[in-house]
Amino acid sequence: MSSLSPPHPLPPLERDGRERRSEDTRRALIAAGLDLFGDYGIKGTTSRMLATASRTNVAAITYHFGSKEGLYLAVVGSIAERMDQHLLKTGMPDPAAVAGASLSAAAAVTVFANLIDHLAGLMVDSEEVRIWARIIVREQSQPTLAFETLYRGRMERIQGMLASLIGAAIGSDPAAADTKIRAHALIGQVLGFATSRESLLRALGVKRLSPTHRETIRRVLRQHVEACLCRTRPASA
Amino acid sequence: MSSLSPPHPLPPLERDGRERRSEDTRRALIAAGLDLFGDYGIKGTTSRMLATASRTNVAAITYHFGSKEGLYLAVVGSIAERMDQHLLKTGMPDPAAVAGASLSAAAAVTVFANLIDHLAGLMVDSEEVRIWARIIVREQSQPTLAFETLYRGRMERIQGMLASLIGAAIGSDPAAADTKIRAHALIGQVLGFATSRESLLRALGVKRLSPTHRETIRRVLRQHVEACLCRTRPASA
DNA sequence: GTCTATAGTCGGATAGAC
DNA sequence: GTCTATCCGACTATAGAC
Structure with a gap:
């Protein structure tokens, strides 16, 4: 066994699958947040609305973003990124x-x-x-x-x-x-x-x-x- | 007893006092609503916040305006009235x-x-x-x-x-x-x-x-x- | 007309199975 | 990583005493 390899490398396919799925969930929540926070505000948007719109579940919000406010900050972050892209253009x-x-x-x-x-x-x-x-x-x-x-x-x-x-x-x-x-x-x-x-x-x-x-x-x-x-x-x- | 008098006229002072007090409560709630609905939106503003800010109580909202949404409509109505006054000016x-x-x-x-x-x-x-x-x-x-x-x-x-x-x-x-x-x-x-x-x-x-x-x-x-x-x-x- | 106490609902966050 | 079931707190609206 080469010392350069990590001791327990995950099978690439499975790891990619997991990471991909995790990333998809994050994206879906941010996309739902963009729509819903804009329409209803932070407080007006409920975790259940976000879960339904993103086709995930309420627990995913806490898991990925710590809290509903954490998701909101991530949503604003994604707006900032897109603004930067537009500004470049x-x-x-x-x-x-x-x-x-x-x-x-x-x-x-x-x-x-x-x-x-x-x-x-x-x-x-x-x-x-x-x-x-x-x-x-x-x-x-x-x-x-x-x-x-x-x-x-x-x-x-x-x-x-x-x-x-x-x-x-x-x-x-x-x-x-x-x-x-x-x-x-x-x-x-x-x-x-x-x-x-x-x-x-x-x-x-x-x-x-x-x-x-x-x-x-x-x-x-x-x-x-x-x-x-x-x-x-x-x-x- | 004159037949023109209502059967049970309330003492003028007490009636005025009641009406005045009722009107004061309405005004206080609308004033609180102006501040709070603007800052937090309809859903973000709770009945408790309105009651505290207006120095009244949660039950007064339902009594005077039917619901929190009713108070919101009254708040917008008061804005409309003031806009009209400004427009005249x-x-x-x-x-x-x-x-x-x-x-x-x-x-x-x-x-x-x-x-x-x-x-x-x-x-x-x-x-x-x-x-x-x-x-x-x-x-x-x-x-x-x-x-x-x-x-x-x-x-x-x-x-x-x-x-x-x-x-x-x-x-x-x-x-x-x-x-x-x-x-x-x-x-x-x-x-x-x-x-x-x-x-x-x-x-x-x-x-x-x-x-x-x-x-x-x-x-x-x-x-x-x-x-x-x-x-x-x-x-x- | 006011206000306290409370009923009934819905919120965010979590534990634990998968 | 995901998701169901659940906890607990906060909410609106109301009932009933004053």
């Missing part, structure tokens, strides 16, 4: 890079508009993002430990990036409160389509947004962003 | 009136900006409105029966009013989806300061907004509204 560079590279105002506006358009696309097109939105909205008005996970390096980075671009676009200090507030207002326009969805649907008199509606939303947001960044001083018509 | 005329009176574009922008400023003031200055916001945000992402109360004649009226003003400002049809979406985007900017408050506070690195921050918010929103309404076509810097 935007090709969003480091805020510091933008601050360093002296971007022209026009270029900054273009980058900003593209970024907003990308976020708007996610917000109105992606069912996945809409599911997160409910959890994030809850964390905004009643932050738990999980807010830190969502904010640090993610929302923080978007906010910093937008502030840098606004700085370049209108010649303001990216670190100034004024600039940060501008970034917040502009991103608020986008988020409104996730957070106030029900109002929008009622105003439009529809049950769901059509592709045309979605295109209009993106076009309007782009126009608004460009208008706000190219015209920083109030002026009458 | 904005001096907001009927949307139809604006649609009828052919307002000049410049005048429409001014009225719109004042309206947004008024709403922004409520959103950032009024503790009361911030408490509503949490309940309304919940209703947006998970509407209950109560959403109807909030929407009909209230949010609906604001949305309609904004759409009419946008119509006058940029010469579009107030009933068109494009116009409604513009209204939604612009109001979203304002609402973002209520719904994404935690992000804003973190970005600014403060625990609460200073008076200067609030002034900045209102100034930025006014500038953005004016920019968006005076410049409907995208243009490079």
